[in-house]
Amino acid sequence: MTDGNIKFVQGNEACVEAALYAGLDFFAGYPITPSTEVAEHMSYRLPQIGGKFIQMEDEISSICAIIGASLTGHKVMTATSGPGFSLMQEGLGYAIMAEIPCVIVNVMRGGPSTGLPTAPSQGDVYQARWGAHGDHAIIALTASNHQDVFSITVDAFNMAETYRTPVILLFDEVIGHMRERLTIPEPGEIPVVGRLRTSVKAGIDYHPYLPREDGRLPMSDFGGQHRYNVTGLVHDMWGFPSNNPSVVHGLLRHLVDKIKNNVDTITRYKEYYLEDARTILISYGSSARSALHIVENRRARGERLGLLELQTIWPFPYGLVEEKCEKARHIVVVEMNMGQVLRAVKRAVHHPERVVLANRIDGVFITPTDIKNILRLIQGKGV
């Protein structure tokens, strides 16, 4: 690894470099704090590699533009924050329905509404899951440091291609804005999943929406040999609208099952000292840094504290959480919202009553002390 591969960057820039590493060459976006640096770096970096950057008139058109570009065979992404992510929900639903690989970055800030534009928060976890109308499934990933931002961003592109679906990267203000070291891996060091293109020859009936045996759906670029239809309506295996009940049923189950049935493959996480932990912290994103700080501290003192850091938020790894928490006496979910991942953790574990929340919702980055206070409380030591 050469020196030139080491950088000192913001998380937003790490995300950009990773996207390029993963093969991105089209980005459309609209600035919004705290995600703006993603667009800014893209505008600088993309033309350097012959890729394209466009600042659209709003977030709605941004997500639409990347879907269009994905169909011509490119890897694409957009980035936004709360209000912009709300505006993207219709387009996101379209990408889900039409099975378009794309990556949407949401660098979370304080909500609801305009909220606290420059303050850290992790309040969009459930919106990422349920923000679009209708039944659907979604992949949402996150990370707590820039090296992980890099690898999880590459993962996001890989999963988008593998499952032909939009993937959401849920970062937060702290991660997006903070600067730290990033080592860009050598090409090939992290595997990159390319667009799977159909092997069906020109003139032979190609089915854009017929899954292969392995579940994947090979694509054909717009402009290529196969002409088919793409629509947000319920459609048949050629992409044409249908309201035949069995076609409808088949498509909607497929959209959900292709993700739910692969939860194990999709799950990314890190664990620290879980083997013998009596108290397990569960966290993600920047909150996991504060959690890890406490864990390292307490372990030094011999306390049996561990950390499960989730990088895959959706589909939620219920099985993993259940398994890891089996023997824990206390489970503390550390996050910056009113307990969103907490809800999922409570569904996952056998003893929901053992799960408590260490959180902050006031726009201040959660501190190790905040967590310490909760630990004292559950250990019966008062405040």
Place this chain on the structure above:
Amino acid sequence: MTDGNIKFVQGNEACVEAALYAGLDFFAGYPITPSTEVAEHMSYRLPQIGGKFIQMEDEISSICAIIGASLTGHKVMTATSGPGFSLMQEGLGYAIMAEIPCVIVNVMRGGPSTGLPTAPSQGDVYQARWGAHGDHAIIALTASNHQDVFSITVDAFNMAETYRTPVILLFDEVIGHMRERLTIPEPGEIPVVGRLRTSVKAGIDYHPYLPREDGRLPMSDFGGQHRYNVTGLVHDMWGFPSNNPSVVHGLLRHLVDKIKNNVDTITRYKEYYLEDARTILISYGSSARSALHIVENRRARGERLGLLELQTIWPFPYGLVEEKCEKARHIVVVEMNMGQVLRAVKRAVHHPERVVLANRIDGVFITPTDIKNILRLIQGKGV
């Protein structure tokens, strides 16, 4: 009750008549199937009573316009369906944050995306809860027949005023389009909650965001004696932006608590034969009609089947569901999605393993036979 009070109308029209009864005099909307008749009837009815109807350029501007009109002291509403509801999420979050009374009707259709525009579905239940970014709470109501559509719509306006919050009416295609009898109540027959205006005199400091002891926040009309600020940013009790952590914390908790703490008051439901029911169906909206059909049928045969029809979906009446289901051997959630209310019911009851789903996701209105088949299965009778 005079004859003139009986009408034979679509559910969408029942909703319009109820809104007028509740004091609505401003509506902004954009047509979309299957909610369009709400706008159409409004355009006809409102000017008859001196109210105003405007067809905006899209759904985003529609929700913005009603928020503006609410601030001048009017009762307001908009109506839409899936794609439009997705577009309204940013504005909805604003109404939550700025505490603006308003009613948003979502006549659900098949999703995700453009989906099945004219087919029945109940797929937006979770979007209604979590569609906007950031932590928040929401009130969402529904009904299964036109008389109930009427009273629940009046309720929606009353709750919007009482809690100074947007309220969502989650109807569905079957209810919206079907025609049946509606009796318009006499004035006064259903209580109507008016806008609570401040009693603070001109020149004295008025706090638009300072709850009274009873939790309510009196308003002052734009154009009136008190000038204050309204913003989607986190704000202090005068409505001015603040990022003081204790102000932030206070506001966000208030927004959620004012609804969560009043779940009992907000809960509307109907029950049929629950006293001795061994098997309880839980349903809502048009699905509850099919459920009730089966219940009446089976009761005639002496089977101990009952129905709990939820009219308040959010905040979810966990306590009520838990209590009503305490003695049931089987709980069957009947809905037209992949099990959205099912999730909430499973969280609510002591024995989630007793809860099963009778659903349809193929665009076909769920039939009594569909439910009967599930009942056979859980009774061990096979298909």
Place this chain on the structure above:
Amino acid sequence: MERCRLVFSGSGGQGVITAAIILAEAAVLYDNLIATQSQVYGPEARGGATRSDVIIADTEIHYPKVTQPNVLVCLTQEAYTKFYPIIRPGGTLIIDSRFVKTYTKVDAQQVQAPMYQTVMERIGKPIVFNICMLGVVIGLTQVVASDSILKVLEKRIPAGFLDMNRQALELGMELAAQVKV
């Protein structure tokens, strides 16, 4: 009374849905009955066969769709082909002899009335074809009083056109009477 389940079908411009609504509204507003009316929406409703379901009863109606109608009206061949299989055994299947050729035996009374032809001959305005059809339906089923239908028409239709509609309704009832014999 016995619950009456009707399905009206035909093509877009024939006024099938309007007729269904008028019937159900008459039942509710003037015969003190309970009724629901529903229909299939959608782009396909624009081109192909339209369908409207009506249930009329004297007790609450929960499930508002009709799976097996006692009375099935088919005003086009396409509608006939699509819907004849759902008729309830022993029910009444009403078709217009100009537009529909029955090509199968069904376990139902198939009433072939020359509604369109009669309307054109006697009134000359195709627009009241659907009201004539309603006349046949109530003539055959007595599910709603003809007076009630007229009251609904009075509310809905400009005074100048009322006579024509009344005539069409009566024509339909006459046709029904002939069939009955």
Place this chain on the structure above:
Amino acid sequence: MERCRLVFSGSGGQGVITAAIILAEAAVLYDNLIATQSQVYGPEARGGATRSDVIIADTEIHYPKVTQPNVLVCLTQEAYTKFYPIIRPGGTLIIDSRFVKTYTKVDAQQVQAPMYQTVMERIGKPIVFNICMLGVVIGLTQVVASDSILKVLEKRIPAGFLDMNRQALELGMELAAQVKV
């Protein structure tokens, strides 16, 4: 090494944040250390006091914010008033004597360096004020080698301006040396 926690504060145009980034970047890229830099964003950052936190260490840094800095730099009175209470007992508080009047006793070494004045006198360009400040910081703390800072500057700054910056850095180190004595 001991973990070094620094807070840089001042007003918008003073280049406080840039200085913080340069320092942390030098540590990471050329001194093989671990460092994080963060700052406060927001409209209020436009008018009032800006702040940037840097942590430099030789082990992983998880929590990246500084609650009690060892080194606190305040370049405006407003910044001083706002931030002096957070200095770690025994830490180093660096202020510019032109802009800041210390009006309190703190349990820290208060270093009042005439940075702005010296830069104006010796270089004449206010733009390198922040680099002079960096010189003071590394002069006092030795947290990063001055060469490493220069290497970062070389990457970031057009060749023509490099000399000026080098000079400013040295000036700062000189000032620090004087203080130390």
Place this chain on the structure above:
Amino acid sequence: MAKKKHQLKEHRIERTWCKGCGICVHFCPTKALELDEEEKVYAARPQDCICCRQCEIRCPDLAVEVLTEEGDSE
């Protein structure tokens, strides 16, 4: 597209596509077309057709094609 007058071979009419809107009938300069009792178009007076193709280019259902001796409509 035909620029000069051609000799008519045939009006190729896709009966299942024709919706009987009457546009071709209305705008045929020689009134060569008519709707039949099933509301489908047919060439009532083919001899009058001057092969101007107005019917063809204005049919919203792409249901009528004017085939000429030269066969140049392809």
Place this chain on the structure above:
Amino acid sequence: MAKKKHQLKEHRIERTWCKGCGICVHFCPTKALELDEEEKVYAARPQDCICCRQCEIRCPDLAVEVLTEEGDSE
């Protein structure tokens, strides 16, 4: 607003509001204003002021008001 020339009473300057942008200084037709070392504006040559109010109406911070004898700026 002042139409004719008035007699200057005072430049009322809100020092805490002034951000020292120099707009008033730059556009003052008589160069009556200057920034002090704290980058706040002050009337360096009040005698030169012709009460044209250009400083007042162009100040982005509403920090300067030109009071005249007639006191008509209110």
Place this chain on the structure above:
Amino acid sequence: MAIKDYLRQKFFPHMWCPGCGHGIVLNSMLRAVEELGFSKNEIVMVSGIGCSSRISGYVDFHSLHTLHGRALAFATGVKMSQPELNVIVPMGDGDALAIGGNHFIHAARRNIAMTAVVMNNRIYGMTGGQYSPLSGYGAIATTAPYTNIDHDFDIVELSKAAGATYVARTTTYHAQQMTKILKEAILHDGFSVVEVLTQCPTYFGRKNKLGSAADMMEYYKKNTTPIGSKAKAENPDLLERGVFVRKDLPEYCSEYDKVIETAMKGRS
């Protein structure tokens, strides 16, 4: 190739009502493509939601049926990522100028090469006859039962002001002109707008008592005139048809190629 070879014939007869002008637009559009001699693989048709937007499903090109109002945003992604494709965007008047108005003016401003065909029937056809921003003052619609008070946009003026470099107007009556204009518009290297007045007999026609589809086309014949005609001078109420703007200005994708060039130079 014959016109019909460009069709996905299995979906015929199409879903449009008898006499709907949208079919005539489809008819003319295919003639334009055929006369230009494009191969099917070179064309991407991107549409939104509406009766008009269903056109993309009927043509045997690459077809992208998107969201109501957003077609041009999707199309921008298609075109910019793959500039050698010819992008045609048929739009309803509501689709293009109600919910989609912003994307419309921005695509025009950027001068990105694609052809927006605005099928202006002055009504929301798909949802059953509500007024659109093109209905015009005094029209009747299901949401304007007492007549409409909204003024309509002048699509030509708006396109011009927003920056479109090719702007034309024609009608379904003038099918031959339509084909000619569409050919030019498709070949134009920049953003082109073609407004086609097209009849919705089912809603706009019926609500406003305009007679049959043919009657509505007669109206187009009588009430329009070529740009700058003598007739126009005599009767200013006539609506002009023809090409209003036709200008050469660097196209967006080629401009971006220059950005790439600069950026790559900076690198090497």
Place this chain on the structure above:
Amino acid sequence: MAIKDYLRQKFFPHMWCPGCGHGIVLNSMLRAVEELGFSKNEIVMVSGIGCSSRISGYVDFHSLHTLHGRALAFATGVKMSQPELNVIVPMGDGDALAIGGNHFIHAARRNIAMTAVVMNNRIYGMTGGQYSPLSGYGAIATTAPYTNIDHDFDIVELSKAAGATYVARTTTYHAQQMTKILKEAILHDGFSVVEVLTQCPTYFGRKNKLGSAADMMEYYKKNTTPIGSKAKAENPDLLERGVFVRKDLPEYCSEYDKVIETAMKGRS
């Protein structure tokens, strides 16, 4: 009342950068209101999100600080539901014409009486200097590091084409003209647009090396000229200032009153 009495003084000094032209707009706007003699309760100021939009927090009127781009939509609700209120809508160029472009053209089309003041600094100030639809070809911005290839809108032309009945342009240098125009615009019974060229020295100025705030205002002085001036004829590159459109057309709310009249008649 003195100008300052219209301010919420407790929020001063305001958040804008030294020399930001937005403050001059605030200054002129208050003078306009004061000269018109309006009481504070008669005015509602509705804004979106951006540096410019923060203006609504500083004035002691009814103030509604909304969502990015949506101010005119909120304002439409305010005005239509309570037409006797005077609605002023200060907007950023991005706010008004990027994300908010659609609401802008539709408000203009409806001719609803409110005053849109577009504070055009040719950049997204609030988010730190990205290009806007008004930056113009060749400008530098944080998202156009290799210079911008987007053409800009002509706000005056676009407003005209969309239907605004009062359209004017001025600059922060021409503060007196600004006050005069704002007065007219506020009194105008219809949709009025006032474009104000205003400097963002922090981003647009710095990125494009335009000097100090005062330098940028000097630029406005030198590069603009009254509409139809001789100077313009000699140097077509000059940008015209003044009132471009001023026409009487029925206002939307009064039109709706007629709808109500008709509907109520039908009833009784």
